[in-house]
Amino acid sequence: xxxxxxKEQDPAEPRVAATPDTVKKLKALGAEVAVEPGAGVKSGxxxxxxxxxxxxxxxxxxxxxxxxxxxxxxxxxxxxxYKRGALVLAIMDPYGNDAALKAMxxxxxxxxAMELMPRITxxxxxxxxxxxxxxxxxxxxxxxxxxxxxxxxMMMTAAGTVPAAKVFIMGVGVAxxxxxxxxxxxxxxxxxxxxxxxxxxxxxxxxxxxLAVEDEEFKNAQTAGGYAKEMSKDYQAKQAALTAEHIKKQxxxxxxxxxxxxPAPRLVTAEMVKSMKPGSVLVDLAVERGGNVEGAVAGQxxxxxxxxxxxxxxxxxxxxxxxxxxxxxxxxxxxxxxxxKEKALAVNWDDELVKATALTRDGAVxxxxxxxxxx
Numbered sequence: 491x492x493x494x495x496x497k498e499q500d501p502a503e504p505r506v507a508a509t510p511d512t513v514k515k516l517k518a519l520g521a522e523v524a525v526e527p528g529a530g531v532k533s534g535x536x537x538x539x540x541x542x543x544x545x546x547x548x549x550x551x552x553x554x555x556x557x558x559x560x561x562x563x564x565x566x567x568x569x570x571x572y573k574r575g576a577l578v579l580a581i582m583d584p585y586g587n588d589a590a591l592k593a594m595x596x597x598x599x600x601x602x603a604m605e606l607m608p609r610i611t612x613x614x615x616x617x618x619x620x621x622x623x624x625x626x627x628x629x630x631x632x633x634x635x636x637x638x639x640x641x642x643x644m645m646m647t648a649a650g651t652v653p654a655a656k657v658f659i660m661g662v663g664v665a666x667x668x669x670x671x672x673x674x675x676x677x678x679x680x681x682x683x684x685x686x687x688x689x690x691x692x693x694x695x696x697x698x699x700x701l702a703v704e705d706e707e708f709k710n711a712q713t714a715g716g717y718a719k720e721m722s723k724d725y726q727a728k729q730a731a732l733t734a735e736h737i738k739k740q741x742x743x744x745x746x747x748x749x750x751x752x753p754a755p756r757l758v759t760a761e762m763v764k765s766m767k768p769g770s771v772l773v774d775l776a777v778e779r780g781g782n783v784e785g786a787v788a789g790q791x792x793x794x795x796x797x798x799x800x801x802x803x804x805x806x807x808x809x810x811x812x813x814x815x816x817x818x819x820x821x822x823x824x825x826x827x828x829x830x831k832e833k834a835l836a837v838n839w840d841d842e843l844v845k846a847t848a849l850t851r852d853g854a855v856x857x858x859x860x861x862x863x864x865x
Contacts, residue, residue: 491519491835493825494555495545497526500562502803504532504810505817507559507580510543512818517544519826520833524551533814556835559821563601566593574598577828577837579821581605581618584849584860585751591860595850600837602847604820606857613843616824620664621816622806627668627746629808630773631657634742635676637771637791637798643677654679656739659698660757660782661746662689665775669744670696678742683733685721701736703728720749733757738765744773745782751859754779760794768796777801 493516495508506529508516513523523545527537537547552558552571560580564572572578575598582603584591594601604618614620634657635642644654657673659666662684670693673680680698682689687709693700702708707725721729737743737758743766745757754776763772763785774786785794786801793799806813827843830836837844839851849857 491521491557491829491833492555493521493523493557493559494551495523495525495529495540496552496558496560496564496568497529498561499565499568502807503562504807505561505814506530506533506535507561507814507818507821509533509535509815509818510539510545511815512822513540513545514543515822516825519829521557522546524548524555526551530814533810535811535814557825558599559818559825561817563587563590564594564599566590569593569597569599572597572599575600577602577835579604579824582849584857588860588862591849591855592862595853595855598853600851601849602824602844603849603857604824604847606847607824608842608846610842616820616843618817618820621820622813623663623665623746624668625809625813625816626775626805627665627744628672629805630665630744630746630775631669631672631676631742633800633802633805633808634744634771634773637773637800638742639769640741641677642673655741656681657742657744658682658701658736658740659744659746660684660733661748661776662686662693663746663748665746666744667692667696669746670698673742673744674698681736681740683729685725685729701732703732720752720755730759734759734762734765737762740766740770742771742773743783744775746775747782748776748779752779754782756784757782758784760784763794763797763799766797770796771798771800773800773802775805778803 516523525540525545525547558578563582577600579602607613607616642655645652655678657678657680659669659682662682674697681701682693682698683701690700772783774781774783776782777786777788786799789803791800828837
């Protein structure tokens with residue numbers, strides 16, 4: 491069984507899909523591990539570190555590999571190097587990318603989308619959305635602090651008192667909760683909002699204040715899988731009014747709201763941005779899906795009348811060493827379920843984890859949510 495660790499082709503992707511630590515564990519499963527040269531350099535992992543734990547570092551690492559570990563989905567140009575029938579584990583971004591799914595199916599690979607991992611107890615250790623969002627939430631606060639011309643904590647000095655920064659987190663998933671915790675550690679006064687009622691207690695347990703229109707619709711605003719439901723226009727209007735009034739008084743706003751498979755909901759309008767004090771900062775973690783903040787531009791910091799809108803992409807990748815470490819462990823944990831006691835590759839296609847994540851197999855797109863639409 492040969493496992494290849496691919497070097498990411500996207501120059502903006504600094505993460506890597508395996509670390510020397512996980513390579514050791516892959517070898518313990520009976521695998522031969524080959525790593526493309528330079529795969530881990532941007533995460534602070536030189537080739538020598540992989541070679542030291544028994545991996546082969548070679549330009550032809552992908553040749554004949556039974557399993558390929560990646561961060562991002564392989565593009566069409568990369569697929570020619572993959573063996574037909576190879577298992578490919580990566581963050582596949584399948585929504586709206588039908589051509590890419592077809593290309594993977596045509597290449598004969600079995601593609602697994604790590605971000606579709608079900609949120610069940612058994613799969614927590616494999617949950618890439620949580621591991622990467624956790625780091626993105628942390629980094630969002632650091633990026634906001636970098637752009638903010640003042641300090642976070644209240645400081646009482648001989649020259650006078652500096653007030654604490656006011657930070658508002660919009661969307662209290664994994665990223666939002668980490669953003670709250672990080673902003674609190676830095677000494678900010680933190681408020682947060684989310685449409686899911688279960689988050690109120692989580693917000694308050696971290697020492698922040700919860701802000702929401704708590705009506706009947708709010709009480710039923712969560713799916714069985716724990717995701718936010720799309721709210722009615724009426725509720726959105728009421729929440730927007732409450733939010734607009736609150737945002738005027740905030741120094742830093744961090745938005746994290748995403749609905750799987752849909753454009754990011756618009757949470758902050760241009761009018762709300764205009765109402766903020768000069769020097770205020772907004773950090774939009776949903777910018778790659780269209781953005782929660784009107785005026786956010788992917789990959790840029792936009793200055794609007796003295797208010798900065800931070801639209802960095804791949805925010806988890808901005809702490810690449812930590813992100814790679816966690817992501818590699820996610821992949822390892824999932825891969826371990828595909829190896830039998832005899833240390834041979836044995837995918838159980840009836841396993842709920844496999845069914846939830848398998849996109850392509852034997853030349854076809856097999857995931858029910860991404861079946862090609864008939865003409």
